[in-house]
Amino acid sequence: MDRRSFLKISGLIGGTLGAADLLTIGDALANPAADRNASLPVLDRVKAEPGEDVLIRMQRELVRAMNKPLEKRRWGMVIDTRKCVGCHSCNVGCIMENKLPPGVVYRPVIDTEVGSYPNVGRRFLPRPCMQCDNPPCVPVCPVKATWKRLDGVVVIDYNVCIGCRYCITACPYQARTFDFGENWDNNAAHGNDGGLALQTCRKYEQEPSFEYGAIWHRGEGVIPKSPVGNARKCTFCVHRLEHRQLPMCVTTCLGRATLFGDLNDPTTLVSQQTVQNNAVSLKPELGTEPKTRYLL
């Protein structure tokens, strides 16, 4: 019996187990999930003026949005391809933030060469989840493990997901990948500490991730631990939004090409940019209504 079957059975018999993931170690619980302040005083220390780093402006807008009820927010992302420098920092930052294993990619960056010498160009295209308003991944889920939240984020309930991967096939943007339970250093030497620190240097991998505001200890084995065995995708870092922090791909974007904010607030950077005449969606003909758009 795997963990999910176990959970389901326990559900059937009306048990209230399943909090195991929260009964975890150390620092995570030392930081109780208290409601955060309505403001971030640090932002008042920086003058809101033209020329300020867009990271600060967007964080201000984020704080404002988070002070509204969930259903009044509508998260959107705009990626300015003119400013995207193809650095992959979003990709790697996302992997480290969400402790993604090999094969699970939330935000690949596609580097394409066009033209022929000497008239050649290179285009860089980060491709996260489009957070569609009509997400093709949602209706195909046989267990309703994925849905669009009121604030526009398409989420996956790892505890419900059965790993059937229908959603992965259904997504026209290849935004979902499957967690096969791999580890990055599976093929490096294993053993006890001796001349080399083979063991100590793996400890960090045991630390949990915080996706969706929960604590996730990955684990393969007889009873795999989510998110191993789940479909996975970009979450707009909702676990960070709740702490008034921008998604990781936004804060670590070197070219400041990734803009994020509340589309329901007409004064936000993302609202202003998303209506520019060079703003486009990927595959608009599919009617998916992406909330991630691009500036060309």
Place this chain on the structure above:
Amino acid sequence: MNEKHETEKVSRRYFVTACSALAGGVALGVWGCQSIEQQKALDGTKPGPYPLADAENIIHSTCLQCNTQCTLKVKLQDGLVTKIDGNPYGPDTLWPQLPFATPPQEAVAVDSAICPKGQAGVQTIYDPYRVRRVLKRAGARGSNKWRSISFKQAIKEISEGGQLFADIGEKRVVPGFKEVIKLRDPKLAKELAADVGAIRSGKMTVEGFKAKHSAHLDLLIDPDHPDLGPKNNQFVLQGGRISPDREIITKRFTFGSLGSVNWFGHTTICEQAHHVAFMYSLAQWQGKDDKFSWAKGPNHMKPDYTRAEFVIFWGTGFNEANFGPTSLSPRVSRAIVDGRLKIAVIDPRLSKSAAKGWWIPVNPNGNLALAMAMTRWIIDNQRYDEKFLRNANKAAANAAGEKSWTNATWLVNPKTGKFLRAAEANVGTANQFVALVRGAPVAVDPAETKTPVVGDLDVAATINGIAVSSSFRLLKDAAAVKSLAEYAEIAGLPATQIEALAREFTNHGKKAAIDFYRGPIKTTFGYYTAQAIIILNFLIGNVDHVGGFMKGGGAWDGTGGKPGQPFPIAKLHPHALTPFGIKLTRESSGPYETCTLFKRDGYPAKRPWFPFTDDVYQEVIPAANAGYPYPIKILWLHYGTPAMAAPAGHLQIKMLQDTAKIPLFIATDIVIGETSMYADYIFPDLSYLERWSNPLGTSPVVLTQISKFRQPVTAPITEIVTIDGEEMPISLDAILIALAKRLGVSGFGKDAFAPGQNLNRPEDFYLKMVANLAAGDKPGDGVPGANAAEMKLFRQSRRHLPKAVFDEQKWQAAVGGHWPQVAYLLNRGGRFEAASGAYKDGFANHPWANQLNIYVEPVGSGIHAGKGQRFSGVPIYQEFESFDGKPVSFPKEFDLALITYKEIHGCESRTIGNYAAQMAIMPENFVNLSKIDAQRLGLVDGDTVRVEGAGFKGIFELGPGQAPSKVEGKVRVVQGLRPGVVSISFHYGHWAYGAREVEIDGQRIPGERARSKGLAPNAAMAVDGYLKDVCLTDPIAGDSAFTGTRIKLVKIA
């Protein structure tokens, strides 16, 4: 993941699905069994746990995934680093950054940007192949057989020497430090040094010296050549990534404690011609007690990217390498997209930066030709800023509303290569120069502020029988040796394009600048190329102007040299030895002609001399191998890998295996690396997030003042040992302390700084420099102390560090009463001037405001030790040549020019363990080939080819029992590359660093095959045809030639 495994998992899922279908209402039941907290978080109704947003889980430090060294915010979970972001106090990662006064409890809310290498740093510090204990060779050098020994034992063995490898059948007696560090008396060292100086200046004969010091001749390497220095010089410290990281403490040890001159950084495999050309182009004439000399200036200037209208990135860019993308990308991207800035990128390869601007695919050997062509066009068309160039001294600059002035009008005697002195023209003293003012000679005192001299620019004359030309005229003549069409042919560009580029560059007044770093200068004429590019900037008078060319905000003095700073580190070294003698690489060792070896050998010298440069990295081991100028006894390689990183560095593998030439070879490294694998002992070092560094500056990309440093963030990976009662992890610093104590040398241990001020622990040294930063550069410039809340946070955020690393009492004791101010800086990861301090009244707020040289007198009057001919004080057109001056040619079959580059996810040799970045983004590198060449050679994407050079067959030996390393890789056919050129990135082709099996204590530790993928192109790079044991080298800057080699590709699969 193998297929079977996957299938099994799939079936499990199907099983579960089936179960839920069968059970009907199960899906509903799932909600019941889930934690309510978890569900709330998923619904977004309640914030979940996120310890990474808490200030007590954050320590600010500084990156070292590349040498840009960005400021970091390091996040910990259960005391382990799990996430790294930019430090929002740092102007390099957030711009404008948070005000420095922001309490860290508030600042924690803001994350700023860091490049993918920085993001992946977690996997550098926690690389499973990190060395933990001291490893001693248990087989021949390079056999990858080791045994771990105790730190104490290792220190004893390298100190005492002896038959250290008798257990593996080596009977030879290995020299220890005690035997090599012969000269111990500081007073005597000073006397000997002074008298060797007298020999060099011709005031004392060797015989006179020998007679005077007959009692001490046994201390010298060679009494017949006292200018080689004491036997202490037979200790050599070769540092890869040592500077500025831990430069100060290792120099203290090498120079002051051991009395050896032989400390080396890595700069000549990096960008030394860039630095040397800047230092001389910005050199100032300085007098002290009537003795005048040229004091070298700073080594770097950068365009004011955000206010300029046109920037040329010459062989560099803003999105890869350079200094560095984290700070450059946001500034340049914004300026371009806002329509304020236009850029051109000169590069044979369509880089990520070239993709954002005007791509100029120059011939890799054509950079100097292009620079000379632009110079010629600008002069011929009078597109230069004549008014700016004519200001011959400070007074003239000030009168003209400028900050800096040039020596363009100063008169040069081409016969001697020296400036005409005012005394020679009967218009002043021997320490003044001469310019013509409306045809009449006038004395020029460069720093003079009262009497402006505005000289005649384009002139030649005969004064007192001496034929002289202005610096500008010499430049003009040098540029005129070829026509624009001839230059265009060499540069491989249409003359019209060169004209268009020069026109655009001169079309924006002072709001244009050229940025470069290593791209155009890694060749034997690199210095002249660098000088020519710098002069192009000077010609448009852009220095210090908003939108022009800037020296950057600089840093606070961490060494304590400023009034009011508490710890003048250099002076706090009682009984320091005075190191003297010729350095092993003959760098910064004065002219060859004044050395006693010149009398013996004449021209050509046996090997090059480098009076104008230092850190000639590729030459250290070949010189030791050649025994020129003297043999060595001990080589200490720190955090470096010359065998992999130097062009033709593979030749050094055989040299390192020769125990007669390098009798004791020790290495400090975080892994068993490509070169440290040949060591007799590898001492484990701490990674960049487990230790201290000295205060660090930043490139001029940042226009405000900035000082940062590394501090221990996470518990050490290396073994914790006890030195003289003090517990600490093994590290470079621990070795210095233990070794110095064992040898009884000065500068470490009890009373190391002054009576009562000991250096027993790393923080005793490093925190003193943080205290200097806190005190500031002048009285009243100090920072506030940390208040009670900040002190509490300081302690709380270090709760995971073992006492061997963090003991507040010990940290406090290192700086005494400065502790609260020091804690204030430690809480912020550095000291940062407010972003508003960048500009003032149309100029840089931190201007150069000093002399700019069109003609460089020290170089122009210096002599090439191989050719016996004078160098040039202005840039001159040259071709690729070996040490004897012969042009380098390649057989016709080598039909492709090799260039190298860096991907943003990699540094040269130390990012292969970054699974989430280098390995995930690009598991192997490629042999990039233009479509046109691929068709000509019948190669397609994915073909495997061997890279062969003249005299290099694409394969090299690694040592006993090792399979050779092959320079083979997959072809990638691209359009964005100049035809005739092959580009190969660094970062791949590893034969160590976890790539291969090693044996430690009899146990086999397998390598990770993925680390050996791809290829390292360096072994295919051309060897100097005269010296035959080292790559081609720039005779002025000592830079190694990464460019210029021609190769052929042999298809093997």
